[in-house]
Amino acid sequence: MTVLKRYVLRLFISIKYITANVVDRNNGRIVVTASTVEHSIKESLECGRSCNAKAATVVGEVLAMRLRVKGLEQGQGRGIHVDLNKEVEKKGFKNRTKIWAIVNSLRNNGVKLILDDDDDDNDNTSRPSY
Numbered sequence: 001m002t003v004l005k006r007y008v009l010r011l012f013i014s015i016k017y018i019t020a021n022v023v024d025r026n027n028g029r030i031v032v033t034a035s036t037v038e039h040s041i042k043e044s045l046e047c048g049r050s051c052n053a054k055a056a057t058v059v060g061e062v063l064a065m066r067l068r069v070k071g072l073e074q075g076q077g078r079g080i081h082v083d084l085n086k087e088v089e090k091k092g093f094k095n096r097t098k099i100w101a102i103v104n105s106l107r108n109n110g111v112k113l114i115l116d117d118d119d120d121d122n123d124n125t126s127r128p129s130y
Helices: 039-044 053-070 084-091 093-108
Strands: 007-013 018-024 029-035 080-082 113-115
Touching: 007 084, 007 093, 018 053, 018 093, 029 053, 039 053, 053 093, 084 093, 093 113
Parallel strands: 007 080, 080 113
Antiparallel strands: 007 018, 018 029
């Protein structure tokens, strides 16, 4: 059985490091990764003890470049899925600028992202109907 959301963006954010992975959900393997732990990325940044939105942007750019090399910037036509609400909830509200920096960097470099919402959009009880 194939999964509709085949490629998914997963983010790991700590005080010192930022890691972004694209995971193939059909076999559970990481297809492409970029992180501030890598020597080449770490040297180009001045993170010091913490990473900021600038570091997140660089991670997004490197991830986009590696996706292009693998030919997966379009996610084999289906795009790469990311659930922003879930990512912000898991990483904490203070890290939302880093999450958005990665997402915007990927978009600006031609990666097709599909933003998922787990909220029930069909349930309009909170919205008034006119």
